[in-house]
Amino acid sequence: MKKVIFLLTFVFWTVLTQGQSSEVYSTKKGAVNGYDVMAYFTESKPLIGTTQFSTIWKDATWYFVSKENLTAFITDPEKYAPQFGGYCAYGTSQGHKVPTDPEAWTIVDGKLYLNYNKDVKMKWNKNQKELIDQANAIWPKIKDALE
Structure with missing residues (x-):
């Protein structure tokens, strides 16, 4: 009986901690693996953002390389996400x-x-x-x- 309870507890915990129902792909590094989504538009290349310029949108943390990129994203995230x-x-x-x-x-x-x-x-x-x-x-x- 203890094994059954342990197994059920393990399965329950795994379900709670493993699957995420997130509309945004995000890792420990943040949305888009911590890359600045504005840089694709402004620099034509991917650049890793910094914690200095970040915001939370759709339950994910988004990082940027500059205040300008952060501000542009906050102004219209649907356009740049x-x-x-x-x-x-x-x-x-x-x-x-x-x-x-x-x-x-x-x-x-x-x-x-x-x-x-x-x-x-x-x-x-x-x-x-x-x-x-x-x-x-x-x-x-x-x-x-x-x-």
Whole structure:
């Protein structure tokens, strides 16, 4: 009986601590692994943000390299936050919430998209329009699902 209680307790604790129902892909380093999402637009490259310039939005901490980037993000986070909460755009188009590599990114029609890695980004690049349409249709159904 003790083993059954231990097992149930373990399963319950695992469920509570493992799965996160987050609309934003975030790690211990912050949203988008601590990268400044504004830098993709302003510098055309990923840059790691600092704790000096940070904000909380959608239950995630976002870091920036400058006060200007932080202010621009706070003014219009929906404009600059990565699509699909920073989860892999290709993965979202396939119905999955998948982590991303901040180095595997694209801006399409003024929107930031991230991918799992550079190989997946190559697949993504081949058919972006269709995959964006697919991901846009699927995202509302999976955005609150456990990762």
